[in-house]
Amino acid sequence: MDHQSDYARHAGGIARIGRASMFRVGLGQDIHRLVPGRRFLLGGTEIPAEKGELGHSDGDALCHAAADALLGAAGVGDVGELFPPTDAAFKDADSRVLLQTAFGKVKKAGWRLVSLDCVVICEKPKILPYRERIRSSLAAILEVEPSSVMVKGKTCEGLGHIGQGLAVEVVTICLLESVWGETRRKKRLTVHGRNR
Numbered sequence: 058m059d060h061q062s063d064y065a066r067h068a069g070g071i072a073r074i075g076r077a078s079m080f081r082v083g084l085g086q087d088i089h090r091l092v093p094g095r096r097f098l099l100g101g102t103e104i105p106a107e108k109g110e111l112g113h114s115d116g117d118a119l120c121h122a123a124a125d126a127l128l129g130a131a132g133v134g135d136v137g138e139l140f141p142p143t144d145a146a147f148k149d150a151d152s153r154v155l156l157q158t159a160f161g162k163v164k165k166a167g168w169r170l171v172s173l174d175c176v177v178i179c180e181k182p183k184i185l186p187y188r189e190r191i192r193s194s195l196a197a198i199l200e201v202e203p204s205s206v207m208v209k210g211k212t213c214e215g216l217g218h219i220g221q222g223l224a225v226e227v228v229t230i231c232l233l234e235s236v237w238g239e240t241r242r243k244k245r246l247t248v249h250g251r252n253r
C-alpha cells in the first residue's frame with residue numbers, strides 16, 4: 058500500500074498525523090510546436106490564431122502543464138507516463154478529459170487543489186482577451202473557483218523559437234492541500250466557534 062493512498066483511506070479520522078505534510082507544491086511545463094491547420098487551445102478554450110498546437114492529442118499545452126503540476130504535487134506520476142504519445146487511444150484526445158483524469162488520480166490520493174498559477178509564453182495570439190474563459194474552464198475541471206486559477210500571457214520579445222512564433226510554452230505551479238488537513242482545519246474552526 059503506498060503511503061499517499063493509505064493517507065487518503067484514513068482521511069478524517071486518523072492517527073497518522075504529523076507524518077505527512079498538509080500541503081504540497083507541484084511544477085509543470087510543456088511546449089508544443091505551432092503549425093498551420095491546427096487549433097490553438099489553452100485550458101480547453103479555442104483561441105482564433107493563424108497557427109495551432111501540433112500534438113498527438115489536441116495539443117493543449119496548458120492542460121498538459123497543469124496536469125503535470127498536479128500529478129507532481131501529489132506524487133502520482135506524470136502526463137507522459139499516464140497518456141503516452143505512442144498510445145493510439147490518445148490520438149486527438151480532448152486534453153480537458155486528460156486533465157480531469159489526472160485530477161481524478163490526485164483526488165484519489167487524498168488531495169484537493171488550493172491554487173494554480175500558469176504562465177503562457179507565445180508571440181501570438183494575445184492571451185488576455187481570453188483569460189477569464191480559460192480560468193473558468195480550468196476551474197470547472199479542477200473543482201475550484203475561477204479566482205483560484207490564474208493565467209498570464211507573456212511573449213519572448215522576438216527571441217528564439219517562441220519569439221519566431223514556432224512554439225508555445227506553458228509553465229504552471231500548483232498548491233494542493235490534503236483532504237485530511239482540510240477536515241482538521243474546518244473541525245478546529247468549528248470548535249473555536251463553539252467556544253465563543
Ligand code: MG
Pocket residue numbers: 087088089112116117118121
Ligand atoms: Mg503536451
